[in-house]
Amino acid sequence: MAGGKQSTGQCMYCGQVISKGGMPKHLSACAQRHAILVKAQANPQTSETLHHLRVQADGLPMFWLDLEMRGSSTLKHLDSYLRAIWLECCGHLSQFSIGGWRGQEISMGRKIDAVFQTGLTLTHIYDFGTSSETLVKSLGTRQGKPTTSNPIVLMARNLIPEARCIECDQPARWLCNECLIEGQTSGTLCDIHVESHPHNNYGEPIEIVNSPRMGMCGYTGPATPPY
Secondary structure, rough: OOOOOOOEEEOOOOOEEOOOHHHHHHHOOOOOHHHHHHHOOOOOOEHHHHHHHHEEEEOOOEEEEEEEOOOOOOOOHHHHHHHHHHHHHOOOOOEEEOOOOEEEEEEEOOOOHOOOOOEEEEEEEEOOOOOOEEEEEEEEEEEEEEOOOEEEEEEEOOOOOOEEOOOOOOOOOOEOHHHHHHHOOOOOOOOOOOOOOOEEEOOOOOEEOOOOOOOOOOOOOOOOOOO
16 A cells, blocks of 8 residues: 555644645644644643654554654553554554664653653554554654643544555455465455455455554554544
């Protein structure tokens, strides 16, 4: 499902579709987001450092998220969010580290304020068998009041990458894991060809969702934000 052109995503505040590279600039200028920030300042809660995190699937850069995260929250909150929106299939172990697999592991209990500096990249690994690796980079911070009671706000997310049917090259909505794993093809199928597809050794074809873990282990989604 990878493409040559730059990935695009949708701003969760105004709905505009923006390039991956242009999204941070858009978020800083988005009028709808600015209105929400102003409204939040009237809330009685305490101001704190809010971190803008760019989350990207390692090796699959078309999958990305822009998150705003409270500095007082922990890496465990981020782990839970990534599991819910992208990764969870079978309750596998996970960890954060600096430097990838062989790098320094960072405790899930560490607060975001104590971990992230602008430019720092953490690696999140989910499942140490069929692993999914996610890169988390700090793009900056702001001082102010959180806009929700949750530890994380989804500010932007990639649009689901385009997939083409392996039979007719029309837009695809289904994935055959047997084709993907044994046939060494993308395994993607349209609504018509999924009906006559003969493979079932890995179960019926599953619906494609917006997650880099599609086709791995037992993942079937839902790939929707937990909040």
